[in-house]
Structure formats: C-alpha cells, structure tokens
Amino acid sequence: MATVTLKGTEIHTLGSLPNEGSKAPDFQLTKNDLSSVKLSDYEGSRLVLNIFPSVDTGTCAQSVRQFNEEAAELDNTIVLCISKDLPFAQARFCGAEGIKNVEMLSDFRDGNFGRAYNLEFTDGPLASLHSRAVVVLDENGTVLYTEQVPEIVDEPNYKAALEALMDS
Template sequence: MATVTLKGNPINTIGTLPAVGSDAPNFTMTKEDLSSGSLSDYKGKKVVLNIFPSIDTGTCAQSVRQFNQEAAELDNTAVVCISKDLPFAQGRFCGAEGINNVEMMSDFKDGNFGKAYGVEFADGPLETLLSRSVVVVDEKGKVLYTEQVSETVEEPNYKAALEALMDA
C-alpha cells in the first residue's frame, strides 16, 4: 500500500507501483473506439503510461495536454493516458482539445489495470479511481521509471519521465 495526499489529506492505494527493472504487468483496457488495447500491442516500442483519476479535473487534463505535446517529439514511443473515465468522456476531451499524439484507455470495466499496477485508491473521496502516476516501459516490457505523485492535485515530473526514455 502507498499513501499519497489529496489537498493534504492522506489517502491510500491498494498496492505499490511495479519496481524499476521488473516486467511491466500486461493489461487489457478499453480504447476510445471501444475496442480493447493492451500493453502487448506496443511490444518493440517504449511506452509512457500517464495514469490519473479523471480527465475532468484541471491537473489530469493538463497532464494529457503536456504528454500530447511532448509525445510529438518522441521516436518509437507511445504515450497511453489511463483513467477510469468512460471512453466517451476521454474521446470528447481529446476531440475538443485537438489531442492526437497520445492514446486514451479506460480501466472502467473491471479495474484490472489499477489492481495490477497498485494505483487504485483504497479509501478516501477518490476510492476506486486511479492515483496520479507515471510508468515508463522499454521496448522489451521492462519498467524503466515510476512516479506516484505524492500530492494528487500536483502534476507529475514530466522531465524525469522523458529523461528515462532518453537514457534507455
């Protein structure tokens, strides 16, 4: 279990992020077009998993915008933005914002991603949503970098995540 805060109030997740150097757990989630997508779809590419509670909050929306901007500069890299928002909400946001360099996936069906990655909130007002985190995976499926943002209303360290990609 990990403890983070929401506006200074402690909340817990059900586990911890996968360890750097470990195999990233595979997952299957729902894409914007309602098809299924999984980590194995990106084999041979580096992957940035941008994980957050809801696209309908300012900080979550900004993380998608920022990674969308940064992703345009990355070679052989996919950025996957993950929340429990319905795919319709994710698609509406991306369409309204002109987001086209990241892929959105939803963990709304069974929550298996949040459980496998240890980022599902166990308590508090965001219970069952996903903790703001970033996981960077190399072309072979190994975890290169992780960050679970300690204060949920703050943005992740984009620079550190992108540097992990460059160092790989």
C-alpha cells in the same frame, strides 16, 4: 499500501508501483472505439503510461496536454493516458482539445489495470479511481521509471519521465 495526499489529507492506494527493472504487469484496457488493447499490442514501442483519476479535472487534463505536446518529439514512443473515465468522455476531451499524439485508454470495464499496478485508491473521496502516476516502459515491457505523485493535485515530473527514455 502507498500513501498520497489529496489537498493535504492522506489517502491510500493498494500498494507500490512495479519496481524499476521488473516486467510490467499485463493489462487489457478499452480504447475510445470500445475495442480492447493489451500491453503486448505495443511490443516493440517504448511506452509512457500517464495515469490519473479523471480527465475532467484540471491537473489530469493538463497532464494529457503536456504529454501530447512532448510525445510529438519522441521516437518509437507512445504515450498512453489511462483512467477510469468512460471512453466517450475521453474522446470528447481529445476532440475538444485537439489531442492527437497520445492514446486515451479506459479501465472502466473491470479495474484490473488499477489493481495490477497497485494504484487504485482504497479509501477517501477518490476510492476505486486511479492515483496520479507515471510508468515508463522500454520496448520489451521492462519498467524504466515510475513516479507515484505524492500530492494528487500536483502534476507529475514530466522531465524525469522523459529523461528515463533518453537514458535507455
């Protein structure tokens, strides 16, 4: 179990994020058109998994905006923004914000992504949602970098995530 805080109050996730150097757990998530996508569909591309509780909060929305901006500059890299928001809400947000350089994916169907990556909250007011985290994968699905953001209202360390791509 990992412990993070929500405005200073401890809340817990299922466990630790995948270890750097390990193979990333497979997943099946839902795209905005309601089709399914798996990790293997991205084989050959580097991935930044930007994971958060809900795009309807300020910090989560900002992380999508920031990675959208940064992603335009990255070669052979796809940013996947992952939450349990319904695909309709994700599409609405991207349309309103002009977000075009990231893919929004939803774990609303069965929550297996949150469990496989150990980032589902087990208690507190956000129980069953995803914690704020970043996982960076190389072209073969090997974990290069992880960050479990310790205070859920804080933004992730964008610079460190992107530097992990530069070092690979």
